[in-house]
């Protein structure tokens with residue numbers, strides 16, 4: 001007979017800002033046993049920075065699959081999934097004059113990323129998990145996970161403990177990019193310009209894309225104790241393997257630290273299958289947990 005499904009987790013939504021999308025869902029694991037090393041798993045959904053149909057709840061199928069994995073579930077403290085302000089989508093137009101600002105989707109880089117920082121900081125302050133968390137991003141969410149550690153403040157973004165407002169920010173033990181976009185021009189060229197619409201909506205003029213792209217930005221990714229996971233399915237029909245391979249090469253070139261990079265190139269399914277229809281995201285989380293629990 002099949003095992004009964006585990007009971008539902010307590011779920012709550014917290015607003016970390018005044019925009020309706022500045023909210024984060026939290027699914028708490030009731031952990032009686034505090035002996036084990038447990039991590040928060042924080043998810044950043046994709047949707048090309050603009051798709052209002054993709055929300056923080058798209059993490060739910062993966063949460064269920066992670067809970068089915070005996071090893072992973074004993075090392076999870078809680079799950080969280082972030083919503084963030086989105087850029088305009090031509091299929092879901094809003095009238096700027098008639099839409100209240102807290103509902104209007106008019107974000108432009110680095111708004112999306114600022115929201116990820118704010119959400120993680122909010123959770124850190126509220127739950128105090130320090131660096132015991134793993135950040136997992138899908139597609140555009142993977143871009144943002146790696147944008148968080150871009151170091152060149154002139155050509156890239158904030159980040160860097162020394163920068164104003166970041167002295168209290170604690171970076172994650174591991175970053176996982178799944179079906180990620182890392183080189184905007186490279187990918188857009190390979191799809192004959194088909195992605196220029198959403199890339200321009202999120203990042204503005206193409207002349208500015210490289211400085212925001214994790215694979216092309218200035219600065220270096222210095223070696224550290226943080227684990228960098230890059231995972232991709234060869235069956236992805238929207239984002240190709242050269243994104244993940246190129247990002248792995250960039251990280252290796254900068255850090256010179258092979259042991260810091262975990263490259264997984266055999267996920268299964270199409271771009272959205274990995275979170276929607278199969279256990280790929282769960283596998284990435286499980287492999288990441290194994291790596292950090294067994295190595296440390």
Ligand SMILES: N[C@@H](CC(=O)c1ccccc1NC=O)C(=O)O
Nearest residue numbers: 046047048049051139140141238
């Ligand atoms: N559903 C999205 C498209 C999308 O998500 C997407 C399309 C191509 C390559 C990557 C994508 N998503 C990345 O987050 C849209 O309607 O804009």
